[in-house]
Amino acid sequence: MxxxxxxxxxxxxxxxxxxxxxxxxxxxxxxxxxxxxxxxxxxxxxxxxxxxxxxxxxxxxxxxxxxxxxxxxxxxxxxxxxxxxxxxxxxxxxxxxxxxxxxxxxxxxxxxxxxxxxxxxxxxxQNRRFDSDYLALKHVLEVGYVGEPLTIESHMDHFRPSEQFVNSDPINGQFYGLGIHTIDQIVALFGQPQRVFYDIRAQQNQGTLDDYYETQLFYSKLKATVSSGPLVATPYPSFRLNGTKGSFVKYGIDQQENDLKAGIMPDQSDFGQDAPNAFGHLKYLNGNGDWIEKDLPTPVGDYGRVYDAMYAAIIEKKSKLVTDQELLIDMRILEAGVSEQGPHVKEF
CATH class of the missing domain: 3.40.50.720 (NAD(P)-binding Rossmann-like Domain)
Structure with missing residues (x-):
């Protein structure tokens, strides 16, 4: 090889x-x-x-x-x-x-x-395209369990009290640093939004550097909300999806993060596996009009798949994982978010 x-x-x-x-x-x-x-x-x-x-x-x-x-x-x-x-x-x-x-x-x-x-x-x-919770959401959308998607809420929150005072450029803030992941996940699924609402602010930082954001991406019927806060003690679902035929809710971050912190490496057999009590919960109407409720086993995430994609693009001359168009959409959404202060809306 x-x-x-x-x-x-x-x-x-x-x-x-x-x-x-x-x-x-x-x-x-x-x-x-x-x-x-x-x-x-x-x-x-x-x-x-x-x-x-x-x-x-x-x-x-x-x-x-x-x-x-x-x-x-x-x-x-x-x-x-x-x-x-x-x-x-x-x-x-x-x-x-x-x-x-x-x-x-x-x-x-x-x-x-x-x-x-x-x-x-x-x-x-964009390794978060291979987060397990995101892969679970993607699977639910691809199968069509909940019908036409109407709202998606995505959270990457923390509880990290700080009395820092930081004045810096937006590229060093939470919106550019973490918002890019959550925005890219939505863009990868649905493409360019028609308009975007922004609320980006320094919530606990006493300086100008943002540590909180809520961004809403509007499509034809769909509204996708991505958010991150530094003082969230009780977690929201990482994803909540509502559609014309049901809902899907997933709590908990990808276990890759926890395993890596604990010294468990990707080459170990149980790496990144979600516990059954953290599986996403699905409730939807089947073809007979009956309500079905079940927990969906979480796919195993693998950030290394970004490198598999780079290998395929460079050595095998295959298409890139993140297209140039998706990258530019991501960058324009980021740039428009910090182009003015305070809550605002931008058309795309």
């Missing part, structure tokens, strides 16, 4: 939790080099990488000029994504960029154009 040789730019939580663990059991992908400007954290992981033959460097030029490297996964802070991605493309490297892909739709268009001109793949790391 042809190997895809990759390098990482960045060695923080993202690389060590959401990327590297999933590559250990993917022999078709070889990590050759990791760049970080300091390597201050994850010392045990550094030792493990070096022991396996991976080179660590504090000079980004090293991975740009390595002729073996075909793909650079960029997991550095968000404000650096555009600059590093552009450099990588100019050096003939395919790129997989952590969310948010960049700051503006104009920047995204420039990077996509540069990739196309050089026959390269440029794609955002």
């Amino acid at each position: 042809t190997q895809l040789v990759i390098a990482f730019a960045g060695f923080g939580k993202s690389a060590n939790r959401y990327h590297l663990p999933y590559l250990k059991n993917r022999s078709q992908i070889k990590v050759k080099m990791v760049y970080d400007h300091r390597f201050r954290h994850y010392h045990e992981q550094q030792d493990n990488l070096k022991a396996s033959g991976v080179e660590l460097t504090t000079d980004f030029t090293d991975i740009l000029e390595d002729s073996d490297v075909q793909l650079i996964a960029i997991t550095t802070p968000a404000a650096t994504h555009y600059s590093l991605a552009k450099q990588a493309l100019l050096h003939g490297k395919n790129i997989l960029v952590e969310k948010p892909f960049c700051e503006t739709a104009e920047q995204a268009e420039e990077l996509l154009k540069l990739a196309k001109e050089n026959s390269l793949i440029a794609m955002p790391f």
Whole structure:
């Protein structure tokens, strides 16, 4: 099997939790080099990488000029994504960029154009398309259990009290950092909305940086609400779907997150499996007009499938997981959200 040789730019939580663990059991992908400007954290992981033959460097030029490297996964802070991605493309490297892909739709268009001109793949790391709760929702929609979808509510909430005071650019806020995931999930299912309502604010942060958002995406009959708050002690469902023939409710985050925090790795047989008491609950009218209620086993999520998709696009010349159109829709929705302060509506 042809190997895809990759390098990482960045060695923080993202690389060590959401990327590297999933590559250990993917022999078709070889990590050759990791760049970080300091390597201050994850010392045990550094030792493990070096022991396996991976080179660590504090000079980004090293991975740009390595002729073996075909793909650079960029997991550095968000404000650096555009600059590093552009450099990588100019050096003939395919790129997989952590969310948010960049700051503006104009920047995204420039990077996509540069990739196309050089026959390269440029794609955002939208790993939450492989969250188990999202896969459960997608299955319910594909089967058509609830009929025509009318409302979807999506929550990624936390209870993290803080007295921080942060003034910063929106790209560093919750809307760009987490909202991109929840927005992309809806865009992947339904495409571009007709209009979007925004409520983005600093709810507990005493500075200007947002830590709360509620965004409503309006389609023909469907309204999808995506929200995240920093002070939610009693959880909402991660997804609630209402349609013309029934409803589906799913509580609980993807178990990948909990397992990775506990040191359980993706190559273990029980990784990411949902407990039966966390299965989504479905209530719908069948063809005879009878109400049916049942719990649906949760599909097992796998963030590594983003890398499978990159392999397929680069080596096998297949279509990208996240299309250029979807990326640009995501970026325009983000950009419009922070284009003015206070609740507002934008037409698309």
